[in-house]
Structures are given as structure tokens and as C-alpha cells.
Amino acid sequence: MFEQCPKRLWLSVHRRELAEHDDGAEARFATGHEVGAIACTLLPNGVMVEAEPDLAAALVTTRALLDNGLAQPIFEATLQHDGVLVRIDVLEPDGAGGWHMAEVKSSTKAKDYHVGDLATQLWVARNAGVPISSAAIRHVDSSFVLERDGDYDGLFADTDLMAQAEPIVAGRGDAVAAARATLAGAEPDTAPGAHCDAPFPCEFAGYCHAALPAGPEWPVSVLPHGGGKRWIEQGIVDLLAVDPAALSNAVHARVHRATVSGEVYHDVEGARAAMAGWAFPRTWLDFETIGFAVPRRIGTRPYQQVPFQFSAHVETADGGIMHREFLSLDGSDPRRACAEALVEMVPPTGAVIGYNASFEKGRILELAAAFPDLADALTAMAARVVDLLPVTRANWYHRDQRGSWSIKAVLPTIAAEMDYASLEVKDGGSAQEAYAEAIVAGCTPERRLALDTALRAYCGRDTEAMIVLARRLQLHDDVCGGEI
Ligand code: SF4
Known part of the structure; x- marks a missing residue:
């Protein structure tokens, strides 16, 4: 944190109340916890250093394990040097009297900012008398495929960062002294800049930016x-x-x-020409998906987007609309039922329309690969997918979109009544949270029903909004209409 911004460190210690709420923190913490727990199960003879009753006890326990010549992995080894305390995710004996150190991450690769974290741990461990022979980020291997329930052997890969960390270790003492001096002084006068978003968005951005003069209305x-x-x-x-x-x-x-x-930039003829070839019946399709760092379904990879819901509005040439939908909240693998519902509900002819449709196409093709008996129908469906996003981008721009053609940016400028504010589930992220909440065993039937209703309302709104958008793109601005 100090390296990202001295002021951020100072505020986090002295003015914590100024931090903005981080909506995604809980989900990220849960993912990190799950990934860490799986990493431990893959070393069954490992010894966990508990932080109970406190970290002082953890320090004593770690020291005892090391001094007794333990030749097994240690989880959460707790070490201290010069007032800096670290808990190392994994220490593994290297077979030559030293230790391999690994920090477990839910990302699919090591990142630049991991090097600094590793260097701090290396600096503390060495000064605490622990011989570290190698240091790595143990991250999720995106090529892993779950083949048997609960078998996560191969889920992780180590990226050794010892060589990159070494040059930083030498300066760690000075960095710690500088951080300590910062904390002992007045609030640093650090100006906001690019560092406020990297490597993490800063939780004090609202506080710091409020002190700046207002920028231009149209930057x-x-x-x-x-x-x-x-x-x-x-x-x-x-x-x-x-x-x-x-x-x-x-x-x-x-x-x-x-x-x-x-x-407004609006090319009606361009929009009409772009959509003229989209055959009827047109199916306006939208998926909701979830990707777990630790795959739960046989045959899936880490973070693979598994569809648990879709909405399909089927439009006939005479303007008739029929709504069809699928949603699975029972906690089972939703893919087979989703694939069958697609084959049953999406007509075998006509255009299948998505917004940023490569996503829909990709999910359909993954289902085709997973279920060979449905592959012909699904592959043919994927071949009929067309995309409303590039049509919108080429033929519509309102300055209130502020440079974005995401459907949430476009709708208020062309179909303001299609707003999401009144919905309980408002975006893809909250749809995933709703799904994750609904499938846990402790979710009550009443709550699951409420989530079911909210998810159906949200996904249905997405496809309904696409139809309204497409119709308005093809109408001159002085013509009312486009409702469905
Ligand atoms: S918003 Fe930027 S300047 Fe302010 S504390 Fe955070 S990183 Fe530092």
C-alpha cells in the first residue's frame, strides 16, 4: 500500500472512516479464502499455524515448528522483523535444509505488484533466520479442467519470482523506515493521479478527488x-x-x-441496412453466467463462464413477440438443462441476436462441445448469431453515452423508459451475486423465490431493451414508436 501511495497508507491507519465501501470486497475475500483452502488440501501433511488466540501465539508456534526441524509444509507461517509481521501462505521444505515460499493467489498469473509483496516476505523471513531457497506466486492454472468431483490436483501453478524480488529485498529496510516515518507524520500531500487506480482502485478516491477543482464537463x-x-x-x-x-x-x-x-448522431438508413438481412423469426438472446476460480462442474476450467440463465424474446415478421426464459437456482450443474432449453426454446431458423454477441456465441459453442447429442442444433444456432452492438456503434451516438456503447450507456439516450434503477438485480455483477446467494444450502425458499423473480426481471429487461433499441435505431427521430 505504501508503494502505491504514502497517503493511502496514512489514511488507512489514521482516517479509516473516509474509505468508500467496496461492493466486491466480500466476494473477493470469499474467493481468496476458497482458493487458499484448496491449496492447503493439496498438501495433506501440512501444518496450519492458527492465529488463535492471537498473532503473538502464531509467532511462537511458527518458531517452535522451525526450531524443531519440521520437515512438512507449514501454512500461514508467522514471522516478524523490525516491527513488520507477515503470514506466509505456504512454506515447503526444499529437501536441502531450506524452504520454498509460496503466496497463493486466485489470479490466473503472477502480476507485477506481487513481486513487492513477495520481497517483503522474503526480507522478513531471512531476517527471522529462515533460509528461503525459492519464492513463488502460486496462482490458478487456467488450463486446469476438473475431471473428478473434488480432485483439484493441478489447479495451481507456481511462477518463481525470486530473481525479480531479490533486488527489492535489499531496499526493504529503507522502505519500512520511510513508511514508518510517513505514519508518524502529518497527512501526506500526495496529488491524485494514475497511481490511484493501479494496481488497485483506491478506497479514498472520493475524499482526495473532492479536494480537486472540478474538471471539464466533457473531458x-x-x-x-x-x-x-x-x-x-x-x-x-x-x-x-x-x-x-x-x-x-x-x-x-x-x-x-x-x-x-x-x-445526436443517428444514421437510420445505416441501421436499417445493417439489420435488413437478419432473418425472422429473430431471437433476442442474453445469458447470465458465473465463473468460479475453483471450478465446480466436471469438465469446466477456472473462471469458465457457466450459463445459469437466459432470456429469449422471439420476434416474428409480423411484429409478434414471445418471451421464453431459463433459470436454474437449485445448485446443480445448469449446463445440460440450459442446453436443452436453448434447443427447445430458440427456433431452428432465423437470426439469434445478442449485444456484444461473441459472448452468447461462445457460450452456445461451449455447450455444444459439452453435449455431443445437442451439438448439431447448438452449432447451427451459434452460426446464426449476429450482433446489435456494432450496428449501434456505427449508427448512433448521444453525447451522454460519454464514449461508451455498452447497452447500459446507450439505453438512457434512446429508450429512457428501459431503465434498470427499479430492478433489484441491476447488472451482470449483481446477477452473479444473486445466483451465488440462491444456490447455497442456507438460502431460504422465500429468499430463493425473491432472487428468482429479481433475476428473471433483470435478464428479461436486457432482451426487451435490445428489441426497443433496434426498433428505435431504425426510426427517424421525429417518429414515435418502438415499443414492444
Ligand atoms: S486517491 Fe490517490 S492520492 Fe488519494 S490516497 Fe488514494 S492513491 Fe493516494
């Missing part, structure tokens, strides 16, 4: 795909100050023009 950062970077480098932060003649990218020019003029 250059609304130019999509990092288009604002070159202007910021030239000291231009206001999009209204950008010379339009210097915008060679057509999308940037369009965003600039719509922002400066306040006029």
Missing part, C-alpha cells in the same frame, strides 16, 4: 479506446478544446461533433 477521456491519451499528453484535457481537423479517427470525430453540437 478528452470520453474519446473511446484511449483516444484521449494523446491530448492529455499535449496538456489538453477538455474535449471542446480539441481541434476537430486533428481527429483522423472517424469514431473520435463523431464523438467530438456530437459533444460539441449536442446533436
